Amino acid sequence: MTQSGRPGPRVKSVRWSAPAVAGAVIVGLMAVLAVVGPMVWGAAADRIDAAAILQGASSEHPLGTDNLGRDLLARVLVAGRYSLLLALAATLIGAFAGVVLGTLPSVLPARGARLVTGTVNALVAFPGLLLAMFTAVVAGLGARGAVLGIGAAIAPGFARLTQTLAATVAGSDYVAAARMLGVPRRRILTRHVLPNIAEPLILNLAQSLGGALLGLAGMSFLGLGVQPPDFDWGRLLFDGFPRIYVTPEVALGPAAAIALAGIGFNLLGDALARAAARTPAVRRPPAAPPGEAAGEPDAGAVLEVEDLTVTFPGGATPVRGLSLSVAPGEIVGLVGESGSGKSLTAAAIGGLVPYPGTVGYARLRLAGQDVATMTGKELGTALAMVFQDPLAALNPALKVGGQLAEVAVVHEGTGRAEARRRAVARLGQVHLPDPEARSRQHPHELSGGMRQRAVIAMGLMGTPRLIVADEPTTALDVTVQRQILRLLREVVDGSGAAGLFISHDIAVVGELCDRVVVMYAGRVVEELPADRLAEGAAHPYTRALIASLPDLDTDRSRPLAGIPGVQPAPAQVGPGCAFAPRCALASERCSAERPELVAHGPAQRVACWEVS
Numbered sequence: 144m145t146q147s148g149r150p151g152p153r154v155k156s157v158r159w160s161a162p163a164v165a166g167a168v169i170v171g172l173m174a175v176l177a178v179v180g181p182m183v184w185g186a187a188a189d190r191i192d193a194a195a196i197l198q199g200a201s202s203e204h205p206l207g208t209d210n211l212g213r214d215l216l217a218r219v220l221v222a223g224r225y226s227l228l229l230a231l232a233a234t235l236i237g238a239f240a241g242v243v244l245g246t247l248p249s250v251l252p253a254r255g256a257r258l259v260t261g262t263v264n265a266l267v268a269f270p271g272l273l274l275a276m277f278t279a280v281v282a283g284l285g286a287r288g289a290v291l292g293i294g295a296a297i298a299p300g301f302a303r304l305t306q307t308l309a310a311t312v313a314g315s316d317y318v319a320a321a322r323m324l325g326v327p328r329r330r331i332l333t334r335h336v337l338p339n340i341a342e343p344l345i346l347n348l349a350q351s352l353g354g355a356l357l358g359l360a361g362m363s364f365l366g367l368g369v370q371p372p373d374f375d376w377g378r379l380l381f382d383g384f385p386r387i388y389v390t391p392e393v394a395l396g397p398a399a400a401i402a403l404a405g406i407g408f409n410l411l412g413d414a415l416a417r418a419a420a421r422t423p424a425v426r427r428p429p430a431a432p433p434g435e436a437a438g439e440p441d442a443g444a445v446l447e448v449e450d451l452t453v454t455f456p457g458g459a460t461p462v463r464g465l466s467l468s469v470a471p472g473e474i475v476g477l478v479g480e481s482g483s484g485k486s487l488t489a490a491a492i493g494g495l496v497p498y499p500g501t502v503g504y505a506r507l508r509l510a511g512q513d514v515a516t517m518t519g520k521e522l523g524t525a526l527a528m529v530f531q532d533p534l535a536a537l538n539p540a541l542k543v544g545g546q547l548a549e550v551a552v553v554h555e556g557t558g559r560a561e562a563r564r565r566a567v568a569r570l571g572q573v574h575l576p577d578p579e580a581r582s583r584q585h586p587h588e589l590s591g592g593m594r595q596r597a598v599i600a601m602g603l604m605g606t607p608r609l610i611v612a613d614e615p616t617t618a619l620d621v622t623v624q625r626q627i628l629r630l631l632r633e634v635v636d637g638s639g640a641a642g643l644f645i646s647h648d649i650a651v652v653g654e655l656c657d658r659v660v661v662m663y664a665g666r667v668v669e670e671l672p673a674d675r676l677a678e679g680a681a682h683p684y685t686r687a688l689i690a691s692l693p694d695l696d697t698d699r700s701r702p703l704a705g706i707p708g709v710q711p712a713p714a715q716v717g718p719g720c721a722f723a724p725r726c727a728l729a730s731e732r733c734s735a736e737r738p739e740l741v742a743h744g745p746a747q748r749v750a751c752w753e754v755s
């Protein structure tokens with residue numbers, strides 16, 4: 144499986160640090176002020192008092208009065224609504240224009256797309272304030288021009304962000320599939336691209352509000368924004384500025400309001416962004432009632448997984464209550480047809496389940512530590528992931544040795560020279576010929592097998608306790624496959640790490656692994672020692688997988704034996720045994736009631752009513 148999920152951040156929950164609380168309180172107060180300000184202080188803000196013209200602070204007018212004797216504190220409090228509404232309008236205009244500009248290249252023909260991209264690039268390079276002033280002057284002095292100006296200044300940033308996010312989604316497998324199916328570009332955009340990039344864009348919207356508020360105040364202060372008799376904070380600042388040396392409070396009032404609102408929006412935006420950048424939260428199901436628990440932790444196991452569930456919105460649960468453990472020096476093979484949930488299991492272990500999937504478990508421990516409590520650094524050191532496509536796992540722009548060295552530099556703070564030396568040593572350890580020279584090459588200069596060796600070597604740069612290899616040889620030819628499998632065995636034996644090997648090929652799994660876990664429709668249906676596969680497999684699904692393998696006696700002129708029927712989609716798994724509709728042994732009970740995984744002789748467990 145390719146990790147082709149969500150490109151941008153996702154807000155799980157905001158950590159309520161002091162700055163986040165301060166931001167939320169300020170923004171909340173601003174919102175209340177915007178609603179009630181004009182109602183409460185509106186009359187006072189407009190009351191002209193010829194006897195109190197141009198006064199400084201007094202008990203009656205804490206921020207002084209303006210040239211018509213109007214109370215400046217009341218005017219600052221009333222101006223909040225207009226200032227915030229204008230900022231909101233400018234942000235929305237900028238965001239809308241930016242999203243349109245950012246998505247246009249996906250629907251336009253190549254030449255039009257290049258033109259739009261070039262324009263966006265030029266606009267991004269243009270100073271925002273100049274763009275805002277230029278647009279405001281062209282659109283006409285006043286609030287409308289200022290809003291359009293600030294909108295124009297915001298738009299290029301949004302367009303660039305949209306382009307970047309859309310490009311990430313456009314590279315995903317599901318968009319490629321939709322393209323191949325001939326889905327029109329506009330539909331790909333609205334169905335596949337926009338829904339997947341909406342959240343980071345909304346997040347950016349929140350962050351842009353503070354900037355828009357300050358920008359609009361700046362425009363009004365320069366005389367390009369709100370014009371009398373209307374007033375916003377910027378306008379009040381503009382009016383009060385000439386008096387700053389005599390009665391500074393008349394300018395400091397609106398200045399403080401602008402600064403406070405800007406700080407509030409920025410603090411809250413930062414808190415949201417930080418929440419989005421954190422790894423997805425993990426939901427633990429309630430502890431199983433006594434008697435139903437999956438047993439005591441497997442003492443000494445490197446990987447302990449109990450009751451692992453991966454769910455997607457809409458009820459699809461591709462992994463349903465999976466439990467497995469892997470001991471040091473052991474390789475467990477996870478096998479099953481395409482779509483049985485193998486890759487999502489691996490992704491859940493590495494914290495890589497794509498958005499909007501959620502992961503739940505009773506226990507998920509790596510080297511004795513709950514994976515959810517591990518920092519990225521700890522996880523990156525203890526877990527090595529080897530994927531199907533080594534080219535996708537290596538940065539094409541960097542030399543192989545440099546990429547490997549980076550792991551040691553970032554994770555362990557190793558010096559550059561030492562890290563490079565270790566990278567060459569690891570490349571040698573995975574039997575890459577002439578590792579010194581190869582380390583100075585780019586990934587495209589290596590063959591597929593060499594790249595996969597380099598990816599394995601990259602995993603060995605830390606001190607991996609678990610090596611998860613997800614179909615690592617599928618993209619390689621048969622001879623190279625064998626070499627890579629031998630290498631994995633050697634690496635696990637040599638390092639004492641544990642191995643989780645994922646494959647749809649039960650023959651390969653049987654050859655490489657110590658233990659085999661067979662998955663069907665998100666559940667484990669059988670678990671047994673690899674050397675018992677041929678003779679001891681009990682579940683009809685495992686037996687069907689073995690029977691579908693060709694051997695020397697297979698008549699090659701006939702189609703290979705397959706398993707009739709198809710695996711149910713994750714959202715359509717019924718209450719009984721998911722394999723029942725395809726099973727020759729199935730009884731009525733099988734369709735109605737799901738069999739649990741129970742012991743079937745030593746070291747073997749099977750979930751089948753007919754064999755247990």
Ligand SMILES: Nc1ncnc2c1ncn2[C@@H]1O[C@H](COP(=O)(O)OP(=O)(O)OP(=O)(O)O)[C@@H](O)[C@H]1O
Pocket residue numbers: 144148455459461479480481482483484485486487488497498499500647712713
């Ligand atoms: N991001 C996703 N959103 C929704 N469903 C998903 C997502 N990723 C995977 N699935 C579904 O979960 C199921 C299991 O997928 P998974 O990739 O784990 O299967 P697999 O056994 O590894 O298959 P393969 O060998 O083809 O990779 C599939 O039915 C798939 O459609």
